[in-house]
Amino acid sequence: MKKKWLMAVISLLLVVALTACSGSGSSGSKKVTINIFQYKVEFKKQFSQLAKEYEKTHPNVTVTITTVGGGSDYGAALKSKFASGNEPTIYNIGGPSDVKDWKGKLADLSGTKTAKLALPGTLNGVTEGSKVYGLPYNEEGYGILYNKKIFAKAGIDPASITSLAALESVSKKLNDKKAALGLKAVYALPAKETWVTGLHSSNVFLSPEFNQDVTKAFKSKTVSFKYGKQFKQYLDIQQKYSVQPTASLDYSAQVEQYFSNGKVAMIQQGDWVSPTIIGINKKFENSGIGLLPIPVDGFKTDSIPVGVPMYWAVNSNKSAQEIKAAKDFLNWMYTSNTGKKMVLEDFQFIPAYKGYDTSKIKDSLARQIYDYAQKKKTIGWVFMGYPTGWGMNTLGVDIQKYTSGKMSWDALVKDSQNAWKTSRNQ
Amino acid sequence: MKNNNTWFWLFLAPVMLALFFVVILPLIFGIYYSFTDWNGIIATRFVGIKNYINVFQSTTFLNALWFTTKFAVVAIIMENVIGLALAMLVTQKFKGRHLLRTVFFMPNLIGGLILGFIWQFIFIKAFAAVGNVIGVSALESWLATPGTGFWGMIILMSWQYAGYIMVIYIAYLENVDHELIEAAEIDGASAWQRFLHITIPMIAPAFTINVFLTLSNSFKLYDQNLSLTAGGPYDSTQMLAMDIYNTAFSQNNMALGQSKAVVFFLIVAIISLTQVYYSKKREVEV
Known part of the structure; x- marks a missing residue:
């Protein structure tokens, strides 16, 4: 009998001990x-x-x-x-x-x-x-990162890219010389990473309709895709000249495998890739990467998104x-x-x-972004004002469907507009 | 007798308490939240069954449900067939069968997330490279289409889980009475007949366990799904658990996610219990 009691008490004690672990005292001193x-x-x-x-x-x-x-x-x-x-x-x-x-x-x-x-x-x-x-x-910024050496070899002046048409012709030129330049493709478009397409890419083309103001985007009941035509053109260029298939291409393949190793000439990314690229090829990061604006015809063609x-x-x-x-x-x-x-x-x-003494900025991409910001050549970030999850889970996913040929551009615009409206009217 | 009862409850108390606090209570809270506008921080009002109506109007949820069902059916068949085949193989008398058992079981020791990344590499890089060399274009662009995403998941899960299922089959296969099989052999039964009419009924309890395990496992799958395809391309390989997580945490729609989770719980409970009930009925007692 005694043993039974003991067992029961011990098992109860164990439970109490378990719960007691979470308690902790608080000090009342000035600390x-x-x-x-x-x-x-x-x-x-x-x-x-x-x-x-x-x-x-x-x-x-x-x-x-x-x-x-x-x-x-x-x-x-x-x-x-x-x-x-x-x-x-x-x-x-x-x-x-x-x-x-x-x-x-x-x-x-x-x-x-x-x-x-x-x-x-x-x-x-x-x-x-x-x-x-x-x-x-x-502050962080992004744009089209390009490989300076490849551009020089192909005889391309990055300053000439002032419109989407110019971007397209440069892409075509690079694509024609692919074999000589040792490229697998011109771009690496990571459609799998919906934050790259659904948030960053879209931001450049949706920002103007909200006056580049995140609060305005947040309060807006609708989205019009005023610069949708340009957005489509920008995606089409990347999709056409990208490493395929884009639907399973991810961030690490884009940045590490292809861009850092000189297998593609351009990617859309920002200053956060620096530590990764330094780990692979320090010299390339220090002097080999240039930053191009994403041209939005009819709005700004010389600015990069900074936010x-x-x-x-x-x-x-x-x-x-x-x-x-x-x-x-x-x-x-x-x-x-x-x-x-x-x-x-x-x-x-x-x-x-x-x-701040900005001459102390060491990182080359950060410097270039800071220069754009100094010259006030920036586009405001509005994607934090999208309805929660809209950018990645609606637009980003629809872009995957579009680049896989399963959805037309018009259907994409319509679906995204509806999803925006629905979540704003809840 | 009364004394006995007190002891009964006293001994049960720790387990019951633990069960109440970590299973029952959260479940009740979860069901309660699914009827409110809870956003993960506060619930301000009661919205009735509005969330549940939204669940059944949500195309992503219905797509995920359909994909999960499809996946579960194929995965259960594949895992059990392969598991049983492996078990039959390693219960034969030959050298190295113990080594083989270990080898077949090993994938199960690797965590689901890591397995997903390993197979992602195999499907995307290795398949493409092999396809390139031997000129089979079907091996390229794996995981970039819904079909290859589906089969990728099936291959991954069969590879990981068949070894585990095998172990359970081995346990039952080794307990099958050899006298029965010998008697049948003398009576002139072929190998196939012996397998179908003696071995299968004798290992019926193993089917009950394994179908239950593979069924609930396929429905609740999350980590392999996340690391292999992350639901892509375009959400076509998104399973129920992932849809619920995304609704709750990336779209910040906690109450809706909670309702989906309740529906999910009911589906899994009903299917599993029905399955166990029917399989139990078919088992034979020796």
Whole structure:
């Protein structure tokens, strides 16, 4: 009998022990802990170095960092983080739709030094009235990356590409000399990666109809595809001269296998490919890659899309002390001398703030993008204002059907317009 | 007697509690959320069966359901036929059968995600290269069309799962009474007749288990689907689990995703229980 009792008690104890593990005490002293939940995997190491640096000079503050990568995975993880009750102090939001979803959990950052130094236009997606709910990480840009050596060999002047027709004739010329240039094809169009086609490519051609304003896109009930004809032409050129089949061509094949190894002459990508290409061919990254604008006939033919990929947000549910500590940390990162130096040199960010010594930008693609931005030759990012999932799961998927010949362009436009309307009227 | 009952519940309590907190409670919450406008952060109002109406009007869901059904039927047949064939092979008396058992079982030890990426490489790069050399164009552009995507999934799953199924068949095959087979042989039954009328009925419980395993496994498949095709091209190889994940997390439509998950749960439960019920009835007792 005694044994039975013992067994029962032990088994109950085990259950209790299991549940008790999750409990933890909180300290009531002046010490503050800032919990950061962020998405950028690429700079995880450098970012924790910056946090350590901050802890050294601010002994009362402890900074803990959790990183969960990838676009949709981050959103899901953030939600479960909040649902678990273990809310972070600083987290990331992407644009207007996130501002709407997280409203009530976003502190106003308009008074911070960092917000005042943000470059014009970079706060568009996270501003409501006089309130600012996010601070930009950095700026990123993309366009058509080309292999300088191949262009020179083929005798092509990149400056001559000022229209889609010119792009087409250059592509044809390269295609004719394919064998001599050692190319497999002119382009590598990764239709499998719906973010490349459905978000980035489409952005260039949809931006003008929303005045390049992400908030306007977010509020729009409809999408007209005003520059749809140009969009179609741009996709057709890439599809025609791309490595086939495009429907199963992915990012790593595009960037690593084909572009870095000189098997294709052009790809549509941005400055985020630098670390990958450096890993394969450092010299090529340093001096071999040029950046071309994506020409939109009738709008801008000399500009590249530049925008803010993600914003820092501060959780307004936290205590005043913790919110202040979080703001101080962000201010320090982007405005103190130590912080600025690390942002520029260790993170290799294209700064979204005034007061940076931009001659220190090392990365060649980042430099070229920064030059375009300096000359104000940019197209605004609006894809953060698309209905959630529309760009990748509707337009991107329809583009796969179109390039596989299973859908006409008119059907694509109609389907995308309907999906936009439906999700905006819900 | 009363005392006994107390003991019964006391011992059961830890398991029941665990089951309640990690299975029953989330299920109830899930069903509750599917009737609201939950966005993953807050649920503000009750919307009745609106989500369920949307589920059955969603073409992606219906396409995924159809694809999953097609896939499940073919996968169950392939996995069981190959699994049984392998089991028959390695229960013969020859040298190296133990080694072969290990070899056949091995794919099952590799995680689904990694397998997906390995096979993606084989289908896209290796198939194309071989096709190029021997001049068979059918081997090129695999995974770029819905048909090759489907068969790619079938090949991957059969390759991974047949070894596992084989192990269960082996266990039952080795228990088949040799006297029965010998007696039949003396009576003049051919090898095929012995297999059909003695071996098959004797290993019927293995069919019940294996069909159940392969069935629920095919329906719930996610990781191999994600890494091999990611639903592409143009969502034609998207299975139910992936559609639910995408609805909830990339389109941010948590409540709709939750409703799809409830429908999915009902489908899997009904099919599996029906199957187990009918297969059980056909088993023979010795």
